[in-house]
Amino acid sequence: xxxxxxxxxxxxxxxxxxxxxxxxxxxxxxxxxxxxxxxxxxxxxxxxxxxxxxxxxxxxxxxxxxxxxxxxxxxxxxxxxxxxxxxxxxxxxxxxxxxxxxxxxxxxxxxxxxxxxxxxxxxxxxxxxxxxxxxxxxxxxxxxxxxxxxxx
Amino acid sequence: xxxxxxxxxxxxxxxxxxxxxxxxxxxxxxxxxxxxxxxxxxxxxxxxxxxxxxxxxxxxxxxxxxxxxxxxxxxxxxxxxxxxxxxxxxxxxxxxxxxxxxxxxxxxxxxxxxxxxxxxxxxxxxxxxxxxxxxxxxxxxxxxxxxxx
Numbered sequence: 001x002x003x004x005x006x007x008x009x010x011x012x013x014x015x016x017x018x019x020x021x022x023x024x025x026x027x028x029x030x031x032x033x034x035x036x037x038x039x040x041x042x043x044x045x046x047x048x049x050x051x052x053x054x055x056x057x058x059x060x061x062x063x064x065x066x067x068x069x070x071x072x073x074x075x076x077x078x079x080x081x082x083x084x085x086x087x088x089x090x091x092x093x094x095x096x097x098x099x100x101x102x103x104x105x106x107x108x109x110x111x112x113x114x115x116x117x118x119x120x121x122x123x124x125x126x127x128x129x130x131x132x133x134x135x136x137x138x139x140x141x142x143x144x145x146x147x148x149x150x151x152x
Numbered sequence: 153x154x155x156x157x158x159x160x161x162x163x164x165x166x167x168x169x170x171x172x173x174x175x176x177x178x179x180x181x182x183x184x185x186x187x188x189x190x191x192x193x194x195x196x197x198x199x200x201x202x203x204x205x206x207x208x209x210x211x212x213x214x215x216x217x218x219x220x221x222x223x224x225x226x227x228x229x230x231x232x233x234x235x236x237x238x239x240x241x242x243x244x245x246x247x248x249x250x251x252x253x254x255x256x257x258x259x260x261x262x263x264x265x266x267x268x269x270x271x272x273x274x275x276x277x278x279x280x281x282x283x284x285x286x287x288x289x290x291x292x293x294x295x296x297x298x299x300x301x
Contacts (some may be wrong), residue, residue, distance in 0.1 A: 001299035004194040012185070017164060076177075078184025078198075085197040097162060100245045104164045107275055110282025111165055117283045118290060127287035130274040132241040 012057050013077040016048040016064055018100070020071035023026045028064060028072070035063055042081040046105065047072075049081045070115035072110065154218040157234035159259060161227060166238055166283040169286065173293040174300065178230040200225075205213045212258060231262050236269045236296050238289065241277065269296065 018028050029043035032050065039060055040051030048064075050057050065072050079086045088095050154175050158166040161180040163228040170177040187199040195201045200222055208221030211228040231237075239260060246256055265271060276282040294300050 001222055002194045004192050004199070006189045006191060009189050009191075011189075059161060073168040074171065075164045076179055076181035076185070078181040078188055080188075083188075096248075099248070100160070100162050101164055103245050107265045107277075107282075108165070110276040110279050112168070112282075112287070113279040114276070114282040114284075114286025118286060121287055125287070127291055129277055129284040129288035130281045132272055132274055 007083070008051060008080040010053070011051050011080065012054045012132050013049055013051040013080050014057055014061055015046075015075050015101075016050060016061065017073040017075075017105065017108070018047045018068070018071060019073075019105060019112070020068045023068050023071070028067070031067060032060060032064055035060055039070065046101070049077065051080050070112045073111075154235040154293075155233055156293070156296070157237040157263060159237065159239040159256075159263070160243045161230070161251075161259075162246075163240065163243070166240065166289075169289050170238070170293065173290055174237075174298065175293055175296065178234055180226060183226040183230065211262060213251055217254070218253060220255045220258065223251055224258065225252040225257050227251075227255070228262070231259065231266065234263070234266070234268060236271075236292075237263045238271045238273065238292070239263065240273050240275055 016028065016032075018025055025043060025045065025047050029041060029048055032041045032048055037056070039056045041048060042049040042051070050060055052060075061074050065074065081087075082089075084090045086097075087097050156175050157178045158170065159177075160166075163179070167177045167179050167181075184198060190199070192199070193201065195297045204225040205218040207290055208218075208224040208228065211224040212221045227262075246247040247253055251259070269292070271288065273285060273288065276285040
């Protein structure tokens with residue numbers, strides 16, 4: 001067992017994803033570098049990772065999000081950029097969490113459409129979102145009867 | 153500002169929408185960050201130590217596999233802390249690194265057992281569903297304390 005001393009203790013890291021017809025990750029990175037003021041910015045294929053003190057990161061995120069509000073998405077990240085336990089340079093392939101991002105980024109244009117349509121929606125309109133199916137599934141008692149009928 | 157538990161706990165879409173509409177998302181990253189930034193003994197890759205399955209005993213019985221208990225030590229405190237929850241049900245990627253099927257069932261059960269507002273959804277498959285999906289989340293969040301309703 002070796003002692004563990006965290007890097008970048010006391011910082012937060014946030015992902016910034018961009019899926020916009022008007023802005024690429026490198027455009028976003030240039031804007032972020034302009035306002036970074038000591039905060040670490042890492043450009044990625046999908047957007048950015050921003051690491052620094054929470055207030056500074058939130059300030060930068062707010063400014064970046066304002067560039068294209070319905071096409072820029074933000075979430076927290078546990079690890080800091082380049083962490084050898086997570087960085088794919090060390091792992092030799094996509095890191096595990098990437099598959100979740102890949103799946104949701106495939107749907108993100110639907111969310112962008114939803115965000116764009118919010119202002120035109122009447123306040124009293126009841127939304128009808130895709131909801132889980134309520135179709136009844138096989139009852140455990142019925143399953144038991146099937147098993148017993150096969151055994152006899 | 154209400155603390156909103158997300159399921160899947162790693163969801164980018166939910167995390168963004170909850171923060172965008174003025175609330176505080178409770179996502180797995182916060183728990184991972186806490187462990188990653190705490191000095192101690194090296195325990196890669198997630199700094200999950202043998203202590204975590206013991207902490208998980210608060211939410212899962214001793215005969216439950218340690219993997220479930222270890223995961224519950226991450227998700228359990230967030231469920232206890234949550235003032236509302238949003239659950240997306242057809243999240244296939246939540247089975248795998250993020251959690252095993254039993255953990256996922258236990259999370260949903262514990263969320264429903266708590267008397268907090270819960271919004272049940274499915275991922276939107278097209279733009280029309282996306283419009284309704286976002287509107288439903290906004291309406292749900294606005295009705296929470298600290299929301300804009």
